[in-house]
Amino acid sequence: MKSSERSHQSWTAVSKSLFVVGIFAQVAILLLILGSYFGFYPSNVSPLPDRKVAQLPSDDGLTLRHVIHHGAGQPGPRARRLDVTPDRMVHAEAAGQFGPFVVKQAPITIEKPSRVHKYDGQRPMWSNMSPIWVAQDVAAPDVEDKDTVISLASMCEDAYKPGPEDPEWMDVGESYNSSVPFGWDDSGIRGHVFSDDSNNTIILAVKGTTVAMFEGNGTSGHDKENDNLFGSCCCGQGGSYWWKQSCDCMTGTYSCDDKCVREELRKPNRYYQATIELYEEVQRIYPDANIITTGHSLGGVLASLIGLQHGIPAVSFEAYPQAMAAKRLGLPAAGDVAPLRKNTGGFHFGHTADPVYMGTCNGFSSFCSIGGYAFETICHTGKRCAYDVVKDWGWRPSTTTHRLRYAIESVYMKYDKAATCVDEDVTQDNGTEYHFFIQVDYCHIDVLE
Template structure:
């Protein structure tokens, strides 16, 4: 069961009035039965994780996962020679009954991680806009991505929200692509998946359109959803996050000026996720150390989903139980207001 906007125009109008007039509207949502992925099945999650990995590479790459005869179609987007931003693939079954939009996450530019790729600059901009508390103002040495920081720990919330609705953000590109898919595949069930930044974008599209979502190792996107003024459906249980406890990005602990994320220029300060989360406790159950290098989708495929997870099997399950994140708090040190003087520290 999912909730979809009664019309695209009403969704856009409600969002516009919230952004520009500060008005909250009673928004009409329609319940809809949609065939989504079986997120309680490990093999299903593994297949979706492989699709997610493929969003990072081209079909000729030796690392490309062959998805078998059931998914003969893979149409690229954002892979043009001069493209430097939002990219991935659209996968479809042979009868076009199910279409999967797979969104690439951040191509990282961490020191020592090798070539960063053409999308790295815009990936980082989107990361720092969506997942930082206030324009990626981590310390006085940082150049923020928007001019909303005020004296001390004060942040102009209206300013941040305006920065997030700029067209440089990947979100509006994703909404345009999703709308195109609904015209190309009018009878299909459309799922949206992604890893890291791609997973967060998938979730934001899931809120917008009511599409089933599976997001792997995504940073918390609940704060971004609010700042984008997305009307919230009665339930977001059609959104499923999959991550493990050794990943500081998904856990919301890769922050502070001494963190590994800060070393790469990323202010990954968000923590709270929408929907439900399937959390693999790799720290307690497998003695993993918390390490940003475990954030990769390859880690999820090879070390978590490729074989049964013993704690889940012991409970008669394929995967851990998907649960809503309760009492989640983020950016608690900041004072967000709408009338601070426009003066930086």
């Protein structure tokens, strides 16, 4: 009897202990959620800035305010900025490049981690993020408005026009007393910064790929290296003889060191890090503004990666699929189909006759392969907004339709309304390998973590 009583007392004590532990655990979780919600962050954590959701009047417009060129690790100034003054706009030969561009806005919801640790260059990006996610309403372009889509595309097209001969370029950041080294402008990335009169809305248009069959035309060589770093399975290795190799991460005939590729993506002489710094310069100039990124082709890929990194709206045009690059960079993702989550704030416009946009420009005899481009990805993050010119107009796929000016005049303007944006479909099976846990590529190699 006494033994039974002692056993009962022991179980009672254990139950009380478990009950107390459970209470403490629930309180800890509640405090974590409240702390994340109300903005209590440790010193090594940067809270995500709150942005006001504002409706831009339909008769307002955005004009070009700055052109920023980042050297992407080249000798010389880290970056240079050209401020576009009213006098410069008056004397410009093509004043239409400066705007105004009418961009209607509508609120959207973007899912993002409640807090992001400052990236230290060592740990994977995903390990720097809070497991608690929040949904935030932000002001974004009205992607259902045809004129807004055309305005954004026109801003992207203008980003190809450099004007490097202007004497008013200034160095950004630390002073660089020597003259700009020869060829500095032939490397790096460039962004055109557009703003409304109140500086509440800022649009950063990132320059895309300078296409050249033979390298030496502006940034074409460096652009191609970064295209193949973002768009191929393993640095442009293990495929066509024509592909331009962007790094040396192949470990065997059918194997690739994925850690090596991830490190290459984040090197200071690569475009991703340069684009992040370009965005941070815009954020420094306009700390309280709603910033939206956009770009064509490679510029669209970079713009969308900025959007994923900072939780801001991004609109790309004719950009090749970039889900594989986003995953390798460890950008914010949630759910079992990361990074193809909903509510990313990313919208990818293009038409079905553009094999680059559709992720089909990868055959041995394709223009992309012959030109040295290794595109092996098939999925965008966010929403795809495709004009089905193949079905509607009977067009045949051709890389000649990839040019943005052609797409604007022959597709975007000709349709009665903007393309409908839908979530990327990741359920269909077209024979691809699943090396990255989701269907994002045509890779037929083993990825070594």
